Amino acid sequence: MALRDKLSAVFSVKDSPQKIAVSFAIGIFLGMSPLLGLHTVLGIAAAWIFRLNKFVTIVGVYITNPWTIVPIYTFATWFGAKLLGIDKIIPDINWNDISFSYLMNEMRHLLLPFVVGTTLVGILSSIAGYIIIYHAVVKSRRTPK
Numbered sequence: 001m002a003l004r005d006k007l008s009a010v011f012s013v014k015d016s017p018q019k020i021a022v023s024f025a026i027g028i029f030l031g032m033s034p035l036l037g038l039h040t041v042l043g044i045a046a047a048w049i050f051r052l053n054k055f056v057t058i059v060g061v062y063i064t065n066p067w068t069i070v071p072i073y074t075f076a077t078w079f080g081a082k083l084l085g086i087d088k089i090i091p092d093i094n095w096n097d098i099s100f101s102y103l104m105n106e107m108r109h110l111l112l113p114f115v116v117g118t119t120l121v122g123i124l125s126s127i128a129g130y131i132i133i134y135h136a137v138v139k140s141r142r143t144p145k
Contacts, residue, residue: 006059010133011140015053021134023052025126027060032072032122034115039064060129073118077110080117089113 013020030042043061047054064072081089091106 010056017134017137020056020137021130023056024060024133025130027057028063028129029122029126031061031064032118034118076117076121077114080113084113
């Protein structure tokens with residue numbers, strides 16, 4: 001089932017528009033969080049703890065997927081760097097002596113901008129996601145089928 005199909009299925013969930021929108025918004029926030037690799041587990045845990053709709057929460061989590069995660073995380077890191085006043089984002093890399101440890105050492109200064117950026121972009125995206133999904137669910141329920 002494609003993400004577009006899953007988004008369409010969100011409208012047929014038999015929960016209140018508020019619960020659907022909150023579930024989706026929490027999923028988006030967790031999907032954009034800096035906790036890469038834990039998004040799905042965190043989404044399921046949050047849905048269970050807060051009694052959210054698991055399906056809708058996971059659809060929100062999967063807004064970040066292999067096709068979208070690189071541009072989202074790149075933008076979020078840039079955004080975090082700008083907010084923190086970091087001008088030089090990409091270091092000068094000696095490509096002749098490159099290794100994983102060298103690359104990690106050269107990119108260490110981006111960890112804080114990454115965490116700040118993904119957290120803030122996640123918050124803003126989840127707010128937007130809540131508003132969009134809430135109104136879309138309400139509108140879809142008013143429209144005769």
